[in-house]
């Protein structure tokens with residue numbers, strides 16, 4: 001019984017330490033929801049749908065104009081919107097538009113290129129979701 005109480009006390013202390021510990025920046029980015037985080041999640045879902053359509057040989061429709069909000073959506077940390085972020089987001093949009101306007105033969109290749117430009121930007125800003133984003137790639 002005494003041991004049990006000690007175990008409980010220790011876990012209580014550990015738990016409260018964890019609560020109070022300052023989270024590293026990356027974790028903070030992952031758990032707070034910003035306009036940009038919401039857009040990112042929408043792009044993730046949208047591209048998962050496109051991946052399935054490509055695999056099924058279905059039409060993918062038109063480029064979702066909402067993706068252009070990457071140029072002005074508010075970030076969790078507004079300082080992340082620097083010159084390199086702007087450059088990577090332009091490249092990403094170009095690649096994504098090519099998925100919708102390019103030839104059917106290069107659809108899979110163009111799609112993977114667009115997903116890789118998600119990953120390229122994430123390597124510089126927010127590495128946490130990279131393993132998840134890689135699941136979008138068509139093998």
Ligand code: HEC
Nearest residue numbers: 030034036037040044075076088089092118121125126129
């Ligand atoms: C130009 C850089 C850039 C590009 C391109 C980019 N991301 Fe992000 N992504 C970020 C940043 C920065 C955040 C953190 C956003 C925030 O917290 O405000 C983020 C956050 C995320 C998140 C986590 C959202 C959350 O709930 O916290 C996911 C998932 C994600 N991106 C997926 C994607 C996918 C999928 C693509 C491509 C279709 C993509 N990203 C393209 C920079 C980028």
